Amino acid sequence: MSGGFPELFDMRAVSRAIDGAFTRIVIDHGETLELLFLPVLRMLLAMERGLQALPWWVVLLALAGLAWAASRSWRIVAAVAAMTFAIGAIGVWDQAMVTIALMLVATLIAVLVGIPLGIGMARSDRMQSAMLPILDIMQTMPIFVYLIPFVMLFGPGKIPALLATIVFAIPPVIRLTNLGIRHVDPEVVEATRAFGASPGQVLFSVQVPLALPAIMAGINQTTMMALSMVVIASMIGAGGLGLQVLQGIQRLEISRGLLAGLGIVLLAIIFDRLAQAYGRRMQRNLKLGN
Amino acid sequence: MAGPIEIRVEKVSKIFGPDPKLALQRVREGEGKAALLERTGHVLGLHDISLDIERGETFVIMGLSGSGKSTLIRHFNRLIEPTAGRIVVEGVDITTLAPRALRSFRREKASMVFQRFALLPHKTVLENVIYGLRVGGMPKQQARERGMAQIELVGLDGYDGHYPGQLSGGMQQRVGLARALATDADILLMDEAFSALDPLIRHDMQLQLKEIQARLAKTIVFITHDLDEALLLGDHIAILKDGLLRQVGTGSEILMQPADDYVARFVRDVNRARIVTCGALAEPGAAPAGAAEIAADRPVEEAFAALSQGEEAVAVRGEEGEAAGVLTRRRVLQALSRS
Numbered sequence: 001m002s003g004g005f006p007e008l009f010d011m012r013a014v015s016r017a018i019d020g021a022f023t024r025i026v027i028d029h030g031e032t033l034e035l036l037f038l039p040v041l042r043m044l045l046a047m048e049r050g051l052q053a054l055p056w057w058v059v060l061l062a063l064a065g066l067a068w069a070a071s072r073s074w075r076i077v078a079a080v081a082a083m084t085f086a087i088g089a090i091g092v093w094d095q096a097m098v099t100i101a102l103m104l105v106a107t108l109i110a111v112l113v114g115i116p117l118g119i120g121m122a123r124s125d126r127m128q129s130a131m132l133p134i135l136d137i138m139q140t141m142p143i144f145v146y147l148i149p150f151v152m153l154f155g156p157g158k159i160p161a162l163l164a165t166i167v168f169a170i171p172p173v174i175r176l177t178n179l180g181i182r183h184v185d186p187e188v189v190e191a192t193r194a195f196g197a198s199p200g201q202v203l204f205s206v207q208v209p210l211a212l213p214a215i216m217a218g219i220n221q222t223t224m225m226a227l228s229m230v231v232i233a234s235m236i237g238a239g240g241l242g243l244q245v246l247q248g249i250q251r252l253e254i255s256r257g258l259l260a261g262l263g264i265v266l267l268a269i270i271f272d273r274l275a276q277a278y279g280r281r282m283q284r285n286l287k288l289g290n
Numbered sequence: 291m292a293g294p295i296e297i298r299v300e301k302v303s304k305i306f307g308p309d310p311k312l313a314l315q316r317v318r319e320g321e322g323k324a325a326l327l328e329r330t331g332h333v334l335g336l337h338d339i340s341l342d343i344e345r346g347e348t349f350v351i352m353g354l355s356g357s358g359k360s361t362l363i364r365h366f367n368r369l370i371e372p373t374a375g376r377i378v379v380e381g382v383d384i385t386t387l388a389p390r391a392l393r394s395f396r397r398e399k400a401s402m403v404f405q406r407f408a409l410l411p412h413k414t415v416l417e418n419v420i421y422g423l424r425v426g427g428m429p430k431q432q433a434r435e436r437g438m439a440q441i442e443l444v445g446l447d448g449y450d451g452h453y454p455g456q457l458s459g460g461m462q463q464r465v466g467l468a469r470a471l472a473t474d475a476d477i478l479l480m481d482e483a484f485s486a487l488d489p490l491i492r493h494d495m496q497l498q499l500k501e502i503q504a505r506l507a508k509t510i511v512f513i514t515h516d517l518d519e520a521l522l523l524g525d526h527i528a529i530l531k532d533g534l535l536r537q538v539g540t541g542s543e544i545l546m547q548p549a550d551d552y553v554a555r556f557v558r559d560v561n562r563a564r565i566v567t568c569g570a571l572a573e574p575g576a577a578p579a580g581a582a583e584i585a586a587d588r589p590v591e592e593a594f595a596a597l598s599q600g601e602e603a604v605a606v607r608g609e610e611g612e613a614a615g616v617l618t619r620r621r622v623l624q625a626l627s628r629s
Contacts (some may be wrong), residue, residue, distance in 0.1 A: 191408035193475070194367055195422035196397030205425070208413050285412075 026152050038158050044105045044158055051097035056238065059097070060084045063270065069254055071277030080273060084265045092263040098240035099230050099267060102158070106165040106226040111219055118177025118218075128178065132248045135171045143232055151236050159236035165229040171219035180214025181207045213283045220275035227268050241267075296345040296477065296509040297366060301374030303339070304361055304533075307332030310373040312323035323402060323532045335361040336533045339375070343526075345476075348510040350524030358533040359513045363481050366511060367400045368392055379477070388545045397426040398620070401474065405482035407462045409454040412476045415441065415465050422473040432465035440468040443502070459489035467495075471502070484519065484521035496522055517557065521545075530555055542570035546625060562626055565592035568606050572615030573624050586614045593617055 051059065057078075060081060067080040087096045121128040146167060150160035185206050192202050235243030241260045248257025297321060301446070305313045306327075313332035323334040331587060336358045343349045353359045364370040365377055368384060376383050379399065379609040387395055401422060407455045408417050417424075420437035441450050454462050470478055484492045503510060513518050520527050521541040528538045529552075537549035545562050548554035568587030577583075582596035585604045596604050608614040 098566055185406040185408075188410060190369060191402070191404055192421070192425070193412070194396060194402040195425060195469075196393040197391060197394075197421075199426045203427050205421075206410060230328060236404055281417075 004103055011284035018104060020035065022149065022152070030153055030167060032145065034159070037154070039161075040105070040109070040162065041159050042164060044101060047101040047105055050100050051101055052094055056088050060088075063274075066274055067277065069268050070274050073277065076273055076277050080270050083270050087263050087266050090259050090262060092241060092244065092260055095241045095244055097237070097266060098238075098262050099227070099242065099264070101158060102162060102165065102230065102233065102238055103226045103267075103271075104225065106162055106169060106229075107219070107223050110161075110166050110170040110173055110226070111164065111223050113166075114173035114218070114222070115215065116175050117262070118174045120179035121174065121178040121208070123199075123203075131174070131178075133206075135174060138167055139171050143229070147232070147236060149178075156237040158237060158239070160238050161233035162235070165233050168229045169222045169225040172225065173215070176214045176221070177211065177217030180211030180218075180228075184210045213279055214280040216282060218276065220272065221278065223271050223275060224268060227264065227271070293344040294345050295342045296380060297341075297343040298341075299339055299341040299362075299365070299448065300376045300378065301338050301340055301363060302362075303337050303526070304331050304335035304370065304628060305373045306335055314373055316327060321482055329353065334533045335370075336365075336372075336530075339486045339530075339535050341528060341535070341538060342510060343511060345508045347513055347525040349524050350512045350520040350527045352514055352520045353530035353532060354515055354615070356532070357530040359515075359530050361533075362479055362513055362530065363479050363513050366477070368495050369398050369404060369585075393495075394426075397422060397473060399475050400477040400479055401473045401475040402431040402479040402481065403463070403466045403470045403483040407454070407459075407466045407486075407534050409462055409465055409469075411454055412596075413453075414450065415446065415454070415457070418465055419450075419468045419472050421469060425523045426473070434543055435469075436472055440472045441465075443471065444498070445622075454597055459487050460495065463484065463495060467499075471506075478508045478510045480510060482513050484517070485514065485516070490518075496579065499523065517560060531541055538569075542566045546570060563594070564589050566590050566625065567595055568604075568617050569608070569614055571621055572606040572617050573621060575616045577615065577616040578601050581605050583607050584617070585609075590617075590622055595620065597622060 048166050053210065063084050064077050064081045071077070087093060117131065121131050143164065147160070147164050150163050154163075154267045188206060188210070189202060192206050197205065209217045230238060230240060230242035231245050232242070234240060234246050241263045244260030245264070248254065303314055303317070304310075305317070307313055307330065307529065309330075310332065313326060313334075314331050316330065317334060317337055319327060321329070326332055326334050341349075341364060351359045351362055361370055365372055366379075368377075368387070372385060376385050379395075379557075384392070384395060388574065415612070416434065416437050419440050420428075420433040420487070423433040423436060428436075438450060441447065444467050446464050446468065449457065449461065451530050454465060457465065463486075466483070470480075484495050487495060499510075500523065510522055510523075512520075514523075518553065524541060526538060526540055527544055529536045529544065531552055537544055537553050544553060545557050545566050546559060548557060556574060566589065567586060567591055568584050568588050571590060581601055581604050582593075583591050584596070584607065586606050593604050597617075601619075603616050603618040606614045606617050
């Protein structure tokens with residue numbers, strides 16, 4: 001140690017122990033874990049194939065339909081349709097479908113896991129103080145650090161890419177669910193308790209509905225973060241637009257990287273518009289009551 | 291009217307803070323609210339409150355902000371747990387109820403109206419009104435019928451499909467009242483229910499409450515910081531200050547025999563002639579022959595006309611027309627003079 005910091009522990013031994021323990025976990029449980037995540041892999045693959053097999057105009061119409069359902073505004077529908085068309089026009093349609101599949105499955109799992117965790121945090125101060133540092137770590141720890149163990153456990157492929165994406169993308173939905181529920185007017189919550197509502201009834205009749213705009217904002221951010229993870233995830237086998245970017249870098253093909261990057265941007269704008277339009281409409285509906 | 295006791299509060303104390311039991315010990319040893327807060331960081335909410343509330347009466351709990359009145363009313367349905375003491379409702383000590391039993395108590399026995407309405411903003415007026423019925427598991431159709439009847443009762447016909455945000459404050463509180471009446475609970479807890487409304491609407495609501503009460507004869511616990519409201523609505527009035535009960539009595543009793551300086555200062559500016567009843571001032575004895583007569587429950591000001599026309603006294607008659615004493619001019623002037 002050049003700074004003269006005293007060697008308090010035998011860190012080489014500690015490192016060896018960590019590596020050894022992890023290797024043993026990989027050897028002993030790697031296969032079990034892989035089996036465990038097989039259904040998720042199947043879902044992801046089915047989604048990819050499904051999206052790629054669909055004629056392009058069906059996907060375009062579906063996204064336009066979603067835009068209409070979310071916003072009731074022709075301007076947003078036209079913008080979403082035009083951007084979807086542009087993705088095909090620049091020649092990255094198939095890769096974009098792979099990326100959408102990864103993003104949707106990652107977001108879906110993040111939401112299914114994240115909302116209950118956020119609710120738990122909102123209901124228990126102890127759980128909140130335990131979770132907040134973990135969420136901070138998840139958001140600040142360099143992604144590559146947890147990419148490595150995932151690859152060791154599952155080998156390069158779609159599952160570690162998906163899991164890394166989920167770990168990276170899940171904090172916003174957890175945080176905003178927690179925050180949204182905590183910010184529900186305490187007097188309204190008290191009133192429902194005064195009328196004999198059980199904790200579950202309070203949660204589902206008042207807290208979750210009134211926290212929904214915040215929860216939707218969290219889902220929106222989670223979607224965006226999942227999308228921003230695709231390039232890195234492609235390094236361990238996610239495929240899709242990220243792989244194109246990566247290949248563009250490796251082969252010094254500016255055009256390949258640029259077009260795939262443009263595709264990612266277009267996807268981001270499309271899904272952001274969808275989520276925001278939906279959130280705004282929901283907020284307006286709640287405004288009626290404020 | 292001395293009915294059977296509906297709610298009995300026995301030596302209830304409430305202290306907020308990390309170690310309320312220890313803090314309570316200090317309070318029992320004589321430490322005051324301010325000293326307790328300074329030395330231990332505990333807030334004395336209520337200390338040693340005992341009250342009896344009769345069935346079918348309107349019982350007003352009065353005090354300024356920080357007096358503990360909102361804390362006290364929340365003990366009646368255990369939104370707040372007492373640090374010590376018991377609350378007995380119809381013979382059942384509700385502080386011992388398990389969560390499930392407490393929920394059915396809240397659904398069936400006691401409903402509540404809140405100062406800032408506390409309506410569910412994402413539900414319609416009807417859905418708000420039937421909320422208590424629905425969490426209790428009543429089928430939608432039946433709850434709907436009950437709800438529509440309550441909406442009509444509070445005069446909001448035609449607004450059942452509106453959202454709370456589309457209504458004025460007064461209308462929102464009518465929804466709050468309908469929601470509380472819908473569960474058909476015997477006890478109605480009203481936490482500064484009309485304080486957030488502007489004066490004219492507040493007076494309308496007070497009259498409407500009196501009218502509804504005359505028909506339904508609920509046991510109403512009404513919290514307010516407004517003495518006029520307390521005197522208008524309350525069969526009995528309790529005055530709280532700094533978590534201590536200063537006086538309980540009828541409006542006349544509190545005006546005529548204030549228990550201490552604080553209560554006396556509190557009631558100083560009230561128009562006594564309009565509140566104090568002839569019965570409360572009547573002295574034993576018989577009026578001179580031919581004197582005018584007045585009922586015991588009428589305010590003193592109604593005797594002014596007779597007393598000002600040269601008569602020294604009027605005869606006071608009880609509910610059944612029996613003689614209930616004599617009200618002299620001297621007594622009236624003495625009672626109304628400011629000390």
